[in-house]
Amino acid sequence: MxxxxxxxxxxxxxxxxxxxxxxxxxxxxxxxxxxxxxxxxxxxxxxxxxxxxxxxxxxxxxxxxxxxxxxxxxxxxxxxxxxxxxxxxxxxxxxxxxxxxxxxxxxxxxxxxxxxVDDATADVNMFLILGALRNFNAGMHSLREGKWRGRPALGHDPQGKTLGILGMGGIGRNLKKKAEAFGMKVIYHNRRQLSEELSGGAQYVTFDELLSTSDVLSLNLPLNNNTRHIIGKPEFAKMKDGVVVVNTARGAVMDEAALVDALDSGKVFSAGLDVFEEEPKIHPGLIGNQNVLLVPHMGTWTIxxxxxxxxxxxxxxxxxxxxxxxxxxxxxxxxxx
Incomplete structure (x- = not known):
């Protein structure tokens, strides 16, 4: 030059x-x-x-x-x-x-x-899965209120549970390996099935099958016009009773009001969320529910x-x-x- x-x-x-x-x-x-x-x-x-x-x-x-x-x-x-x-x-x-x-x-x-971003986001994802499965938030809340353990619902072990990953991109694939280290079985749904090499042996299932067979559902897909509210009231109805839902993608891929209803009815046992529909505003039904583990969009929050x-x-x-x-x-x- x-x-x-x-x-x-x-x-x-x-x-x-x-x-x-x-x-x-x-x-x-x-x-x-x-x-x-x-x-x-x-x-x-x-x-x-x-x-x-x-x-x-x-x-x-x-x-x-x-x-x-x-x-x-x-x-x-x-x-x-x-x-x-x-x-x-x-x-x-x-x-x-x-x-x-x-x-x-x-x-x-x-x-x-x-x-x-893959490692850091999948780490937070795994933290939320473990925390939501074990229902740690309710116990932590009781402890801070001076009630020792309080009476949180008993949690679940990750071992042997089926983790359904919706959106098997880089973060989803990274999460798969981490979840398998905890003894989880991983299934996934994508717009297109991945090669055997990319999927690492995770089983490809239809969207409906993902909803109906996952013990833990993790949302790892980008937000766009096709994915906005891809999880809403009809989708919660297809899930297992007592499912755990985790989102580290974008808040608006899930209808938050429908999640609050599903938590209140007991359909969803607990949730772990790093992202919200109207950040930094959080739905009061999430704030008020002790079975929800909330993190303020810290998925990539490392130096x-x-x-x-x-x-x-x-x-x-x-x-x-x-x-x-x-x-x-x-x-x-x-x-x-």
């Missing part, structure tokens, strides 16, 4: 919390622009003002949602025409309308961080994992501006690269 040649412009949405060395290295090869906006309305105006003209790539964090809101058709239309790449720092990308990005001419290519996620997203930016290709385009756009 000659000394007179302008560096490519990169827009940062959100902030870098951990991977400062990688960010400093990236800023050597690009010019970074920061929005001044604190609301979506202002951000749209800022985009339309021409301030970001010439920007080629954007680095985006989960927490930038507070400034931009959903990256939907309106926002995609407001972005400068020069913006070609959007590197999102997270595995889930439900805050981005991929169809709107793909429909742009030329398309806005989106990348996520697909595997850096090591957050560094790895940021570095991965930055690598996507670096490759985009130096080679025109993303390291990990979202599956919907693999053919558009």
């Amino acid at each position: 000659g000394s007179h040649e302008a560096k490519p412009k990169v827009l940062i949405l959100g902030k870098v919390d951990f991977a400062h060395d990688a960010w400093n290295a990236l800023t050597q090869i690009c010019d970074v622009l920061n929005p001044a906006s604190t609301t979506r309305e202002d951000f749209v105006k800022e985009c339309q003002s021409g301030k970001f003209d010439g920007v080629v790539a954007a680095y985006r964090t989960f927490h930038s949602f507070g400034i931009t809101g959903l990256i939907d058709q309106e926002l995609v239309g407001a972005f400068p025409p020069s913006l070609r790449y959007l590197a999102s720092c997270g595995a889930g990308y439900d805050q981005i309308d991929i169809d709107a990005c793909s429909a742009r001419n030329p398309p806005l290519l989106v990348s996520n961080v697909p595997t850096a 090591e994992t957050l560094i790895a996620m940021e570095e991965w997203a930055m690598e996507n930016v670096k490759l985009a501006i130096t080679t025109g290709k993303l390291k990990s385009p979202v599956p919907e756009q693999v053919d558009l690269q």
Whole structure:
């Protein structure tokens, strides 16, 4: 790159919390622009003002949602025409309308961080499975109230129980190995059956069979228009009495009100949740139920994992501006690269 040649412009949405060395290295090869906006309305105006003209790539964090809101058709239309790449720092990308990005001419290519989160999220998943099965939350609650163990319902051992995984992606496959170490039998349902190598011997079943035969149901699928409320009142009706339900995916893949009803009726013995439909707001029926183990979206909340996620997203930016290709385009756009 000659000394007179302008560096490519990169827009940062959100902030870098951990991977400062990688960010400093990236800023050597690009010019970074920061929005001044604190609301979506202002951000749209800022985009339309021409301030970001010439920007080629954007680095985006989960927490930038507070400034931009959903990256939907309106926002995609407001972005400068020069913006070609959007590197999102997270595995889930439900805050981005991929169809709107793909429909742009030329398309806005989106990348996520697909595997850096697997271990940390599956660990929390396993913690919730054990905690919900053993009904630890009720005992912990009693202890803090000065009632020693109180009278929680007796829990269950994981050994010999059937774990049904809905969504056998990287996190689901990682969870499978961990659950098997605790003596659980793993079945799964996906849109498509995995190869024997990928599934690791887990049995593929229909959606209805997953619902009716799982002792523990774990939700590990992305949130999109097809999966919103995939677990609701009719699905709970098909489950075993006393089933345990765990969700580390996105809150809205399950109808929370229907879960509360199923817990109140005893259909669901207990639940372990890391994600909620209207975060940070939690359904009062979940807060008030001692048989529910609640964690405030801490699935990837470790220093090591957050560094790895940021570095991965930055690598996507670096490759985009130096080679025109993303390291990990979202599956919907693999053919558009």
